[in-house]
Amino acid sequence: MKRLHPAWLVAAVAFVALVGAAGFRATPGVMLHPLHEEFGWSLGTISLAVSINLLLFGLTAPFAAALMERFGIRRVVAYALLLVSAGSGLTVFMRHSWELIALWGVLVGLGTGSMALAFVATVTGRWFVQRRGLVTGVLTAGGAAGQLVFLPVLALLVEDHGWRTAALTVAGAALLVVPLVLWRLRDHPSDLGVTAYGAAVVESAPVVTTGAARRALGALRTASRTPAFWLLAGGFAICGATTNGLIGTHFIPAAHDHGMAEPTAASLLALVGLFDIAGTIASGWLTDRMDSRVLLGWYYALRGLSLLVLPVLFAATVRPSMLVFILFYGLDWVATVPPTVALCREYFGASGPVVFGWVFASHQIGAAIAATSTGLLRDRLGNYDLAWYIAGGLSISAAALSLLLFRTRRPAASPTPVAVPA
Structure with missing residues (x-):
């Protein structure tokens, strides 16, 4: 019987870790109104805490990727899960909005950012030569699986037992994954004396001699001199604005404005997570076989068209047309990740995971801007319609940015050299 390659076990543990940290990603949507009702904070104020979380979630990613190069994947991921657990658990004691910002925004933002998609790029870059696109899709879908598992449960917990019980549930889930990470997650194939999956020879783990901050900033400095980086970052910023920042x-709250019960709306958002798993895995499979620029162009254009029709789909009950939107938006949700990771690897070589961390930072900057501006827009106009129309137009423009990458098909930057032992 053929022995299972250790790369698949590492990928499985990484998937579970991503699921364990994903609980917090499901909490803002179900807690906006409960926090508003208990503390009297405006939706704009609560959305600010979400925006800071989204911003740090992105800005931490490139530094976390560099820290994984310096100190190892296992150690960074374990500390990240502890931060998520602490940040979510301590919210039960808060009384002021600045505490929400410090805990939801800063602590959880740093923790989840250390396990963002740069973590996925690092794992797949080290452990896989073949099936990289597919595994990237599967690991990316881990966040969607976490949303699927947690969101309906959290909505029911908030409704029946209050938001504090939901916050403690998220904290416990993140904490439970830490022992598994310490036990089974490995930093590099050479630690076990094996090749990466699909590689011909065992390669020594690179020895990084520069600090994590210097490494991350150096990768940004090199990448920012290329048009490809700005095209990828611009498209991914719009991706973040239209997913985590707006829909997520x-x-x-938008469905609630139309009379829909929050558990029902949460279940619809969970369905987005369910279809996202299929869509992201399929996108990874396609990334191994098609030009990633074409895939991104299609993904963004179709997303834009779906957002333009969303305002007329809301109602007090779930109509078939809304289910069609949920199906499509779920398939498209983070299908953009595998081709974007592949393009970062194509253009920036060995620095691809760190550069992708910066591209992902733009994703979260877009998400943060969208989360706050949409909350303020809702406070001022009393509805979300204009936000959906703006997002639709931006998504179509992201498709154009992706197709412009055809002008820079050749690698735009050489890999950053890393010292290896003799």
């Missing part, structure tokens, strides 16, 4: 944060 405001879909449930």
